[in-house]
Amino acid sequence: MDYFLTEEQRLLQEIAYEIVKERIRPVRAELDEKEEFPWAIMRDLAQSDLFGIWIPKEYGGLGMGILENCLVVEQLARGCIGIATTFAASGLGAYPIVLFGSDELKRKYLPPIARGEKLAAFALTEPGAGSDVSAIRTRAVRVGDEYILNGTKQWITNGGEADIYSVFAITDPSKGPRGASCFVVEKGDPGFFFGKKEKKLGIRTSATRELVFNDCRIPRSRLIGKEGLGFIIAMKTFDKSRPGIGALGVGLAQEALDISVEYARKRIQFGKPIISFQVIQHKIADMAMKIEAARALIYSAARYLDTKADAPDASKIAAMCKVFASDVAVQVALEAVQVLGGYGYMRDYPVEKLLRDSKILQIYEGTNEIQRNIIGQELNKEYGRIKESFIR
Amino acid sequence: MHIVVCVKQVPETQNVKIDPTTNTLVRQGVASMMNPFDRFALEAALRIKDMDRDNVNITVITMGPPQAKEVLIDALSRGADDAVLLSDQAFAGADTWATSYTLASAIRKLGSVDLIICGKQAIDGDTAQVGPELATLLDLPYATYVSRIEFLEPRVLKITRQTDEGTAVWKVPLPALLTVLKDVGIPRVRSYRATLRARRYEVPIWGISDLRLSKESVGLKGSFTQVIKVFSPQRAKDRTFIEGSVSEQAARLYELLKKQGVPGL
Ligand SMILES: Cc1cc2nc3c(=O)[nH]c(=O)nc-3n(C[C@H](O)[C@H](O)[C@H](O)COP(=O)(O)OP(=O)(O)OC[C@H]3O[C@@H](n4cnc5c(N)ncnc54)[C@H](O)[C@@H]3O)c2cc1C
Ligand SMILES: Cc1cc2nc3c(=O)[nH]c(=O)nc-3n(C[C@H](O)[C@H](O)[C@H](O)COP(=O)(O)OP(=O)(O)OC[C@H]3O[C@@H](n4cnc5c(N)ncnc54)[C@H](O)[C@@H]3O)c2cc1C
DSSP: OOOOOOHHHHHHHHHHHHHIIIIITTTHHHHHHHTOOOHHHHHHHHHTTGGGTTSOGGGTSOOOOHHHHHHHHHHHHHHOHHHHHHHHHHHHHHHHHHHHOOHHHHHHHHHHHHTTSSOEEEEOOBTTBSSOGGGOOOEEEEETTEEEEEEEEEEEETTTTOSEEEEEEESOGGGGGGGEEEEEEETTOTTEEEOOOOOOSSOTTSOEEEEEEEEEEEEGGGEESSTTOHHHHHHHHHHHHHHHHHHHHHHHHHHHHHHHHHHHHHOEETTEEGGGSHHHHHHHHHHHHHHHHHHHHHHHHHHHHHHOTTOTTHHHHHHHHHHHHHHHHHHHHHHHHHHHHHHHHSTTSTHHHHHHHHGGGGTSSSOHHHHHHHHHHHHHHHHHHOOSOOOO | OEEEEEOOEEESOSSOOBOTTTOSBOOTTOOEEEOHHHHHHHHHHHHHHHHSTTTOEEEEEEESSGGGHHHHHHHHHTTOOEEEEEOOGGGTTOOHHHHHHHHHHHHHHHOOOSEEEEESOOTTTOOOOHHHHHHHHTTOOEEEEEEEEEEEETTEEEEEEEETTEEEEEEEESSEEEEEOGGGOOOOOOOHHHHHHHHHOOOOEEOHHHHTOOGGGSTTTTOSOOOOOOOOOOOOOOOOOOOSSHHHHHHHHHHHHHHTTOTTO
């Protein structure tokens, strides 16, 4: 289907898919097996300029929007969402600086992230604060010209590999959710340590680590925006990034469909290719419909969010993209394993990895339950504002 | 510093077909690509540019039919600064000499050049002659089969060569010409910005009048050699497998060679 993309947008897709074909597909199984961080591919992505996607031009980026980010990560996800997540997490880590950082912070941190010389990470979750982000306990106390951080962050993507971290911490415990703030912490800052790399079900090439702040001292100028803006920064960042999680789902599902159809056309049972069985046709038809619906939602939502920066329903729309497409990804990956039968279950074929990988999309960047809460609560508010009655 | 990279467009398929009547390569309907070794030549140049982005300029040059422009666009998309296409009816049918002669004229026209990098060989013509011939015509020192390029001084290279005899390390003063192996580094992916620029780049096309060359000095007319016949070699059917321990095998091989009258045995 033609989504009327511009020449530039098509070129982004082309370049990202070239990297998938030439660099990612040949190594994805090995990286997964060895749980090895994809540094070589990060360097390819750096050379492709793609790390600059949503960093403003004046800071060395391409100055593009949510749609372009979605187009790129969708393609990368056809290769491996462990790699695509690593890539996307750097953008996620940079976004608080892009949105709320001072010119000084932007000038210092954005150009190397745009060039792909340094990776960024986004550190919100803690052992006691997952879905309930307001429960974070990491403290930042201002002492003179410095902030001193103490606490632990858990399951941080790119932890240990990234150089630049957007870290959320409580500056004023008396103010509840308005007492959180966001800081830039650099790898190497005194008192900043990393835990071991987590062993995971999927996206095993991506690094997920604990961050430990033990009297970690950073200059006062590392505060992003103002004190108390922490959760606003987090939510605004998620509004930009959640369609991208959906796009990861679309790309992964597309790969699962491509492999399923190709396989079903070749696999002979009962004397004919299994694609001639109506059951298989219906399976792939459902897979294809769901993927196209998810893609159409994400592209139009991304265009909308890009053109209307302060859309009042931004959180709802972004959440819809994330939930719908990640659910599609899990369903499609599961069906792909079924279409390939026993071969699908074997590590010799890529679909078992797609199934293992897909599950994370329903969990990180806010679980799908939490997204549905956001959508439901927003609907409740919207309808509370409508005076007209629909019930006669 | 100005680097010229010579790139050739070759058929994408490994099993090149030959027209039995004209004895030339069947190019119609065969997709083309950049000669794989020339991708390494470009990568070698780009790595030098990475060291000093503002002061290194890379020009890619190819001689070929109008569609050879594609390999130049590809090179620009990976970071080359400029490109020149040498294309003229009169260039058709060039042998390695006429090819080198034409390339040499174009490089002279480009003005000051510090380093020329070629691939080890083209995967279709396969002669590995163009690089050394070009250096000879331009009166430049050259090194072939280069696997590594380093700088000793701003204008002196330390290069590593892989030959049948072993590895050699040479000091090469600039200007010079190198032909490279795949060891120089994995060719990089396309960059978004460079590809956008490449798509809008107007590739200059130089013909015999631009190079002030006579029709007689280029193409088929300027060639000393002509392809009379091209054929796939007959497969040797005689095959003997020698088994046993290493010393038994050696003894048996010696016997066999002696029986065949190999001189010196
Ligand atoms: C591989 C990986 C990478 C990650 N990367 C990052 C990162 O880079 N940065 C970062 O900050 N975090 C990261 N996370 C953390 C991730 O965002 C959290 O795991 C997620 O927000 C859920 O929190 P939790 O795991 O503590 O689950 P919990 O909050 O404990 O939830 C457990 C279950 O209860 C449900 N639930 C909880 N509350 C409600 C409710 N109110 N209503 C309905 N259901 C509810 C949840 O949906 C879930 O099903 C990562 C996690 C993983 C696994
Ligand atoms: C239509 C046609 C007719 C031909 N007719 C004849 C003929 O009659 N007699 C004959 O001997 N040969 C003929 N050839 C083959 C021709 O000689 C060789 O293709 C050409 O000279 C290059 O030699 P090579 O392929 O062996 O390159 P090599 O010497 O193996 O290439 C080494 C390196 O030189 C550079 N290089 C080579 N060719 C070019 C180029 N065109 N532009 C830029 N850089 C280049 C590249 O860096 C390459 O890696 C013909 C070719 C064509 C396409």
